[in-house]
Amino acid sequence: MQLDFQHIQAAHCENGVTTNLLRHMGIHQITEPLAFGIGAGIFYIHIPFLKISGGPAISFRTMPGQIFTRTCSALGVKIERKTFSSKEKAQLFLDDCLAKGQPAGCQVGVYHLTYFPKEFRFHFNAHNLVVYGKENDTYLVSDPVMETVTTISAYDLERVRFAKGALAPNGQIYFPKTSEPVSEERIKKGIIKGIKHASWFMTETPVPILGVAGIRFTAGRIKTWRESLGVRRGGLYLAQLVRMGEEIGTGGAGFRFVYAAFLQQAHPFVKKDELLEMSKQFTAIGDLWRASSVQASGIYKGRITEQQDFNVMGDMLLNIAEKEKAAFKALYKIKW
Amino acid sequence: MKQSEIPQDPSPLDKFTKEVCYAVDEKGDYTTALSRGWQVKADALGITWEEAQARTANAREKVKNGEASPILFFMELNMMDLPIVAAYTGFWQWTIKRHLKPNVFKNLSDKKLQKYAEVFDVTIIELKNFSPQIAQINKD
Numbered sequence: 180m181q182l183d184f185q186h187i188q189a190a191h192c193e194n195g196v197t198t199n200l201l202r203h204m205g206i207h208q209i210t211e212p213l214a215f216g217i218g219a220g221i222f223y224i225h226i227p228f229l230k231i232s233g234g235p236a237i238s239f240r241t242m243p244g245q246i247f248t249r250t251c252s253a254l255g256v257k258i259e260r261k262t263f264s265s266k267e268k269a270q271l272f273l274d275d276c277l278a279k280g281q282p283a284g285c286q287v288g289v290y291h292l293t294y295f296p297k298e299f300r301f302h303f304n305a306h307n308l309v310v311y312g313k314e315n316d317t318y319l320v321s322d323p324v325m326e327t328v329t330t331i332s333a334y335d336l337e338r339v340r341f342a343k344g345a346l347a348p349n350g351q352i353y354f355p356k357t358s359e360p361v362s363e364e365r366i367k368k369g370i371i372k373g374i375k376h377a378s379w380f381m382t383e384t385p386v387p388i389l390g391v392a393g394i395r396f397t398a399g400r401i402k403t404w405r406e407s408l409g410v411r412r413g414g415l416y417l418a419q420l421v422r423m424g425e426e427i428g429t430g431g432a433g434f435r436f437v438y439a440a441f442l443q444q445a446h447p448f449v450k451k452d453e454l455l456e457m458s459k460q461f462t463a464i465g466d467l468w469r470a471s472s473v474q475a476s477g478i479y480k481g482r483i484t485e486q487q488d489f490n491v492m493g494d495m496l497l498n499i500a501e502k503e504k505a506a507f508k509a510l511y512k513i514k515w
Numbered sequence: 516m517k518q519s520e521i522p523q524d525p526s527p528l529d530k531f532t533k534e535v536c537y538a539v540d541e542k543g544d545y546t547t548a549l550s551r552g553w554q555v556k557a558d559a560l561g562i563t564w565e566e567a568q569a570r571t572a573n574a575r576e577k578v579k580n581g582e583a584s585p586i587l588f589f590m591e592l593n594m595m596d597l598p599i600v601a602a603y604t605g606f607w608q609w610t611i612k613r614h615l616k617p618n619v620f621k622n623l624s625d626k627k628l629q630k631y632a633e634v635f636d637v638t639i640i641e642l643k644n645f646s647p648q649i650a651q652i653n654k655d
Contacts, residue, residue, distance in 0.1 A: 190535040190547075212537070212545070232594065233566075290594075298527035298560060302599055325532045326549075343602035415566055418559035425556040427534045436516060436537040440545035462539060466516060476555040479562050 181312035184282045186321040186328045187211075190430030190437055191240070192307040194220065195323020196284045197247045199309055203282060204358045206254065208366060216441030217253050217369040218246030219376040221434055223393045225400070231345065232301060234419030237397065239433035243286060243305035243346060247353060249376075253369030257356045262349040266337055269350035273310060276354065282311040282321075286351040288342020294322070294329045299427070304346040306428070310336070324428050363448060370445045371515050377438075378511035382504055391504040398496035405489045413489065414479035421472045421479075432465035439465060453513050460506045464499060471495040518548055526552025527560060567594050578645055584620030585645035586611070589635040603634040 184203055189195025189211045197214045215221070222241045229236040240246075244260070251258045263269035276283045288304040289295060312319035316333045331339075340350045381390035388396050397420070404413035424433035439461035442454045474492050477483040518538040528534060533549035540546045574591040577583040590600055597608045604611070606627075613619050614627075628639045635642070 188535050190537060232563075233596070296527060296530045298564065299531070302594060324534065327532075344599040347602065415562060418562050421556060421559040422563065425553065426560070427528060427532075431516070431536055436545075440537045443545050458545075459543075462516070469516065472555050476558050480558055 180277060181314070181319055182277065182280055182282050184309065184311035184321060187323070188326055189323040190428070191215065191220075191434065192323050192428050193240075193243065193246045193305075194218075194437070196307040196309055197250050199321060199323065200247075200282065200284055200355055201250070201254070201256070201358075204256070204355050206256075206358060206361050208361065208363075209250075209254075210444060212437050212441035212444050213366070213370070214250050215246060215434070215437050216377075216445060217366075217373040218248075218250040219373045219380070220246045221377050221381070221438045223381065223390055223433075225388050225393045225397045227388065227396075227400075232419070234416050235397070235400070237420055237423045239424055239429065243307070244351070244353070247284065249373070250369070251355055253372055254361050254365060256358050256361075258353060259356050260351070260353040262351045264349070266341055266350065269340060269352070270333070270337060273352060274313065276352070277310070277313055281354055282309050284309050284353045285336075285340055286348035286353075287336075287339035288344070288348060289339075290342060291335060291338040293331060293335050294320075294325075302342075302344050304342050304344060304348055367448045370449055374442075374445075374510050374513075378507040381507040382511060391500050391507065394496055394500040394503065398493040398500065401496065402490055402493040405484075405486050410478075410481075410484045414481070414484075417475040417492065418479045421475050424468060425472055432468040435461050435465035435468055449515075451513060451515075453509070457506060457510055460502070460509075464502050464506060467495065467499045467502065471499065518546060521548050521550050522553040523551045524554040524557065526554070526557035528552040567591070581617055584615050584617050585642055586620065586631055587615050588645065589631070589637065589642070593635055595634075600634065604630045606630070 185199065187195070187199055189198060194211045194215045197218065198209055198211050201209045220241050222239060224238050226236040248258065261272065263272070273283055285308055287306050287308060288302065289306050290300050290302050292300065292306070308323070309321040310318050311321055317330050318333065318336050319328060320331050321328045340348055342348060384390055386392070401417070404416055408416065425431055430437040439458045442458035442461060446454045471492065474495055478488055478492065516538045518540045521536050521538050528551060533551060535547050536550045537545055537547055571588070571591040574583065574588040578585050578588045597611055600611050601608045614623060625639060628642055632639045632642050
């Protein structure tokens with residue numbers, strides 16, 4: 180059985196799942212950047228003391244599931260979201276959804292995801308995909324980061340849905356339930372809400388590891404890495420930072436380009452010229468992130484290994500933090 | 516990033532897919548384009564893998580020299596750390612730490628070994644009769 184489902188490739192998995200599921204319901208105005216912006220997906224956190232695969236715990240995106248939830252609630256779409264303790268029930272529920280003609284979003288772990296090449300299979304549990312059909316014992320899968328649709332066996336799907344460790348998916352399944360026609364006005368309100376939420380979070384939260392302050396925190400840490408960890412481990416930490424921001428599924432530059440695209444696409448709905456200006460600023464900020472990644476790669480490739488080079492890396496992030504602070508403040512202060 | 520500046524470097528992505536990038540076209544409008552990959556992040560992935568392999572090799576030596584039980588080797592081979600193994604097996608982290616000692620490992624029941632075997636995708640026999648050859652095969 181195969182549902183009529185249109186696969187559109189996306190830069191980020193959860194944006195892609197959200198966009199594809201909402202479009203499937205007939206909300207055709209939605210695009211990946213709009214889903215990302217309305218869902219206030221842009222983020223920064225550096226959790227000290229916690230290590231992920233032996234490196235710093237840094238994230239450029241909100242908690243998994245948030246983008247979908249926020250976007251749907253802003254558009255007035257009711258959602259269904261379920262986790263399971265029983266693997267059998269999880270599969271029955273999925274089969275049931277498909278029988279009813281409902282493609283379902285699933286949170287999965289990447290490690291056992293058979294269609295990923297070995298190089299990309301880490302213990303990362305916040306990947307998202309859509310299951311849109313089943314033939315015999317094989318599920319038809321639309322994975323938004325891939326160019327085309329793919330398949331996975333029932334056994335492997337169960338494995339990835341019940342991957343363990345940090346952010347374990349517990350068979351999580353989600354989809355939009357009911358939709359009314361979504362008006363332009365509603366989208367406009369969603370956009371404003373999303374921008375307010377993100378800009379508030381990035382600049383106003385009084386926690387020194389969140390938002391812009393988190394970037395500054397990372398910058399300070401980087402300058403100490405050479406001394407405390409040595410060149411090699413320091414380089415590995417930087418490599419982890421780069422992978423969090425640039426690896427497939429991020430859209431590059433820690434989602435900053437997707438956000439810039441969002442601000443541009445928001446303009447026809449909201450008609451505030453500031454948004455176009457801010458879009459340009461975020462493009463510039465994204466370019467700074469990429470420049471910092473190039474500097475980091477110099478360090479982890481062993482081309483430049485002096486304390487001076489770690490300092491330059493830290494200062495680049497400080498500069499980015501300043502620019503982002505100014506940009507998000509400006510967004511926060513827009514009179515709607 | 517301008518559309519013309521989207522990197523098209525060979526990368527491990529080639530075996531898999533091309534990825535969507537957001538970039539600005541000549542008129543200043545955002546558009547999407549596909550990228551093969553970027554050397555900078557291919558390198559980041561590369562050294563992460565080198566590190567994982569070095570850790571596996573190190574663990575293999577330790578097991579061979581009787582300093583650790585084969586569980587350590589299979590942990591590193593699967594890029595798992597204590598919290599992950601604990602989540603999959605249901606053992607406490609300190610229990611697993613004990614099982615990493617060869618003397619304790621020797622006396623583990625088959626029931627407990629079975630849990631590790633399932634997580635590491637091996638048989639109990641492979642787990643118990645650790646030999647560098649098997650370890651080598653597993654690595655490839």
